[in-house]
Amino acid sequence: MRTRALILASAASATAILGGWQLGAIGAVTAPVAQSTQTTGTTASTDASTSTSGTGTSSSGSTGATGSSGSTAGTGTSAAASSSSTDGTYTGSTVSTRFGDVQVQVTISGGAITDVTPLHLTDHDGRSVMISNQAAPILRDEVLQAQSASVYLVGGATYTSQAYLQSLQSALDQAGF
Amino acid sequence: MTARAFPAMGTVVSLRLEGTRDAMATDAAAASLEAESPTTAAAVAAVGEVFARWEAHCSLYDPASELSRIGRGELGLVDAGEEVRGAYELALHWRARTGGSFTPHRGDGLIDLNGVVKALAIAESGAALDGLGVTRWGIDAGGDVLVGGAAAEGQAWRIGIVDPADRGALLGAIDLAGVGGRMAVATSGSAERGDHIWTQPGAGPAAFVQVSVAAGDILTADVLATAIVAGGRAALDEYTERFPIDVLAVLGDGSLLATPGWPRADAVTQPSAARDAAAAR
Numbered sequence: 001m002r003t004r005a006l007i008l009a010s011a012a013s014a015t016a017i018l019g020g021w022q023l024g025a026i027g028a029v030t031a032p033v034a035q036s037t038q039t040t041g042t043t044a045s046t047d048a049s050t051s052t053s054g055t056g057t058s059s060s061g062s063t064g065a066t067g068s069s070g071s072t073a074g075t076g077t078s079a080a081a082s083s084s085s086t087d088g089t090y091t092g093s094t095v096s097t098r099f100g101d102v103q104v105q106v107t108i109s110g111g112a113i114t115d116v117t118p119l120h121l122t123d124h125d126g127r128s129v130m131i132s133n134q135a136a137p138i139l140r141d142e143v144l145q146a147q148s149a150s151v152y153l154v155g156g157a158t159y160t161s162q163a164y165l166q167s168l169q170s171a172l173d174q175a176g177f
Numbered sequence: 178m179t180a181r182a183f184p185a186m187g188t189v190v191s192l193r194l195e196g197t198r199d200a201m202a203t204d205a206a207a208a209s210l211e212a213e214s215p216t217t218a219a220a221v222a223a224v225g226e227v228f229a230r231w232e233a234h235c236s237l238y239d240p241a242s243e244l245s246r247i248g249r250g251e252l253g254l255v256d257a258g259e260e261v262r263g264a265y266e267l268a269l270h271w272r273a274r275t276g277g278s279f280t281p282h283r284g285d286g287l288i289d290l291n292g293v294v295k296a297l298a299i300a301e302s303g304a305a306l307d308g309l310g311v312t313r314w315g316i317d318a319g320g321d322v323l324v325g326g327a328a329a330e331g332q333a334w335r336i337g338i339v340d341p342a343d344r345g346a347l348l349g350a351i352d353l354a355g356v357g358g359r360m361a362v363a364t365s366g367s368a369e370r371g372d373h374i375w376t377q378p379g380a381g382p383a384a385f386v387q388v389s390v391a392a393g394d395i396l397t398a399d400v401l402a403t404a405i406v407a408g409g410r411a412a413l414d415e416y417t418e419r420f421p422i423d424v425l426a427v428l429g430d431g432s433l434l435a436t437p438g439w440p441r442a443d444a445v446t447q448p449s450a451a452r453d454a455a456a457a458r
Binding site: 132133134135136137138139140141142143144145146147148150151152153154155156157158159160161163164166167168169170172173175176 | 178187193351
C-alpha cells in the first residue's frame with residue numbers, strides 16, 4: 001500500500017507539472033533504458049492499446065501525468081509489474097502540446113516514481129524552448145526595446161488624467177502619431 | 178492612422194483608428210471607401226458613450242453612480258442595473274479563478290468594480306468599433322491596450338511598456354497581432370495609484386512595482402495583472418502556468434521577470450558572421 005501511495009503522489013505531482021500543457025494523446029511509457037542514458041529516440045512505437053495490462057505501476061504514473069486531458073485511459077505496459085525489479089528510467093512517447101512537442105522521462109526506484117523529467121520541448125519551428133511558462137529573470141537589454149517613435153500606444157500602470165499629461169502616451173497623442 | 182484622445186474614468190482614453198471615412202492615408206484609398214464607413218467623430222463618440230455609461234453605473238468617484246449609492250446603502254445590489262450586477266458577477270467569477278487574489282471587495286467593505294469595469298468598457302468599445310466598420314483600431318485606456326485588426330497590412334501593433342521608474346521612458350515593448358493570439362496588454366502597478374490594488378491580508382507590501390500581462394482578451398489581461406500585483410510571486414507562477422498569458426514584471430529593485438513568450442530583443446548579429454556574410458556577397 002505504501003508503494004501505491006507513493007506512486008499516486010508522484011502521479012499527482014506529474015499532473016501538476018504537465019497539467020498546464022493541454023496534453024493531447026500520449027502513448028504509454030515504452031522501453032526501459034539505462035538510468036544514465038538520456039534517450040530521446042523512443043516515440044509512440046508502442047501504442048497503449050497494445051500493451052499488456054498492469055496495475056498501479058510506473059506506467060499508471062505516467063498516465064496520471066496526462067490524466068487531466070482525459071486522453072488516455074487505463075494504459076499499462078510490460079513495465080507494470082509492481083516489484084522493484086522494474087527500477088529504471090523510462091522514456092515516454094512524444095506528445096504534442098500547445099507549446100510544441102514534449103517527451104517525458106520517468107525514473108522508477110523501489111517501485112515508485114522518483115523523478116519525472118521533461119526531456120525536450122520544441123516549438124513548431126523545431127527549436128528547443130523552455131519547458132514551462134514560468135517567468136524568469138531577464139535583463140533590461142534582453143527585452144524587446146522600442147523608441148517612443150516606433151510604438152503605436154503606450155501601456156503602463158493606470159495613470160490618472162493628471163499623470164497622463166507627463167506621460168509618453170500624451171506626447172504620442174499630441175504628435176497625432 | 179488617426180489619433181484621438183479624451184478623458185474618461187479619471188484617466189485618458191487614446192484611440193488609433195484606420196478605416197474611418199476621414200482617416201485614410203491617401204485620396205485613392207478614401208475614394209475606394211464605401212459611403213457607409215463611419216466618420217472619425219462618430220467612432221470616437223461611440224467609444225465615449227461606452228465609457229460614459231460604465232462610469233455612470235460603476236464609478237466610485239462619482240457620488241451619483243449606482244455603485245456609490247450601493248456603497249452608501251441607498252440602493253440594494255439586487256436592485257441595481259444589469260451593468261452593475263453583471264460586472265459584480267464577473268468580478269466574483271475572477272475572484273474564484275484567481276483564488277481570491279483578485280476581488281471586488283475592498284478592505285473597507287465597499288464593492289469596488291474598477292478591476293473589471295475599465296476592461297469591460299474597453300472590450301465593449303472594441304466591439305462597437307468593429308460594428309461601425311472601423312477596420313483597424315487601438316484603444317488605450319489609462320495604459321491598458323486592446324487592438325483590432327492588424328496595425329497595417331501584415332503588421333503587428335507595437336505597444337511600448339512604460340518604465341515605472343521613469344514615466345517618460347519605455348522599459349520594453351510587445352507586439353499585438355490584432356487578429357487571433359495576443360490582442361491585449363494590461364499593466365497594473367503598486368506605485369502610481371498606491372491604493373488601487375489591495376494586497377491579500379498578511380501579504381505585506383507588493384513584491385512587484387509593475388506587472389504587464391498580454392492575453393487574448395483585455396479582461397483576462399487586466400484581471401491577472403491586478404491579481405499578480407496583489408498575489409506576488411506565487412500568483413505570478415500559478416497564473417503563468419494556468420492561463421495562456423505572457424508577463425513582464427518589474428520588482429521593487431527594478432529587476433525584471435519575463436515569461437519565455439514575452440518578446441526578446443532581436444539577437445545581435447555576431448560581428449564575425451556579419452563579416453562572413455559581407456565577404457560572401
